[in-house]
Amino acid sequence: MNAAHPEVVVVGAGITGASITFHLSREGTKTTLIEKGYPASGPTGRSSAIVHAFYLHPELSELAFHGTEMLRNLHELTGGSADFRAVGMLWVCGHGQVSEWAEAVERIRGLGAEIEALSVREFAELAPGFALDDIALAVWEPSCGYADPATSTTSLVDGGRRHGADVRLGTVVLRLLVESGRVVGVETERAERVYADMVIVAAGPWTRSLVLQAGIDLPLHVERHPMAVVDAPGRAQTVLPFAWCDDILTHYARPEGENSILVGTWSGGGTGHRNPAADRPGSVPDPDSYEENVELDESAWIVRHMTPRLPALATLGLRRGYAGLYDMSPDDLPIIGNVAEGLFVAAGTSGHGFKLGPAVGEEVARLVITGESPRLAPFHLERSSLRPRPVNTPATTATLSETM
Ligand SMILES: Cc1cc2nc3c(=O)[nH]c(=O)nc-3n(C[C@H](O)[C@H](O)[C@H](O)COP(=O)(O)OP(=O)(O)OC[C@H]3O[C@@H](n4cnc5c(N)ncnc54)[C@H](O)[C@@H]3O)c2cc1C
Secondary structure (H helix, E strand, O other), X not given: XXXXXXXXXXXXXXXXXXXXXXXXXXXXXXXXXXXXXXXXXOHHHHOOOEEOOOOOOHHHHHHHHHHHHHHHOHXXXXXXXXXXXXXXXXXXXXXXXXXXXXXXXXXXHOOOOOOEEEOHHHHHHHOOOOOOOOOOEEEEEOOOEEOOHHHHHHHHHHHHHHOOOEEEOOOOEEEEEEEOOEEEEEEEOOOOEEEOOEEEEOOHHHHHHHHHOOOEEOOXXXXXXXXXXXXXXXXXXXXXXXXXXXXXXXXXXXXXXXXXXXXXXXXXXXXXXXXXXOOOOXXXXXXXXXXXXXXXXXXXXXXXXXXXOOHHHHHOEEEEEEEEEEEEOOOOOOEEEEEEOOEEEEEOOOOOHHHHHHHHHHHHHHHHHHOOOHHHHHHOOOOHHXXXXXXXXXXXXXOHHHHO
16 A cells, blocks of 8 residues: 555545545546446435535535535536536525624635625615515625536546546445455445455445444434425526525525526525524435425425515426435534544535535545545544444444544
8 A cells, every 4th residue: 555645445426426536536546436326326416506605614614615616617627517507695594693694704704705794685685575574684605506416526527537537337336345354445236346445435325334334333314305396487597596595484495597496495404503493304214215206295395485585486386396315414514534444434414515525525635645634624423422333243343443
């Protein structure tokens, strides 16, 4: 093993694994990316892909700000595209959040982000047609918006390939190879063995079961997140010109081209602090089997979170919706770092990992190559409430205390 440039296997070509692969390869690390489907065939491909820098958690803001910049400049970075739409991102909160949100705006502006706090009067000018009830403060990020999650992910994978990554699509990783307590590679469904100095599992909702093979029971669970699709032929960007998040009525939305508007429920994890008033979706025991369709009743229930704020929605139709999966940690923060010898995890993105992904990939590459990434330190499994329970499996003798 070359200490500066270990050989790495990355499992999963969502936005996280694609970005890790891109950045490792660009830095000259021999990287094999293994994906059971195709790029963004998991939750990334279902993402609303809203991008913004506003977070109450400082390191999330930094990752989001840099991730958004990378998506905006993805063509220069990879030769591909993110299909970035800078429609702006508008937030509102109630009276209890004003000082915390206003402080976060100042902090994030210090990173170089275009972001401002708006009074209720300024909000009303920017968002005519929106009810002002209970709004105490708005936050406006004019250069943010949304991107295309599949195009972004494929661009990073292609970029990685151009830098020499070995990309194996349609290939299931069946198990981790563990020798003397150390993860030394993976075995695929085709019985191929790929050995490496480090295996990075970025397998979203499938991460927990894979990592369990190394004796580490990560505190991750999976939730189903349904999206309503409002039918607004030719009017979508008139009714909703920007990406939108309402922390009071617990929903978010964005235009999807000219003809539709995506609406989802919001629990606050995306700011870095969960809103206790919001509903929580149920857990999904098996990520390979969940209800992907969203019938009209469920769509109507989602949209009802938003119509009091934007009454024009009630005049529009509904298309069939769809649901995707969130891989959730208990505190809504990702889990990123070494969890056993030879085994690294980048998962638990808790419903807000698309915009973080490009910057997470860069930081993971830095951490793997140099051993340091202060920006990722708060996301390590060692953080206070997330200690895993070592379990006994025949595959390994590794325990966390031996390896961290
Ligand atoms: C409906 C919805 C809306 C969202 N909206 C936003 C948003 O507006 N903004 C935002 O920032 N985030 C949003 N998110 C969250 C964001 O999409 C995710 O946090 C992010 O895409 C997670 O990416 P990932 O690469 O970590 O994981 P995933 O996308 O889950 O990718 C994991 C990959 O690993 C592969 N894999 C799994 N097991 C194996 C195996 N054994 N062998 C080989 N390959 C394997 C899977 O096929 C998959 O492609 C949303 C998510 C959903 C579902």
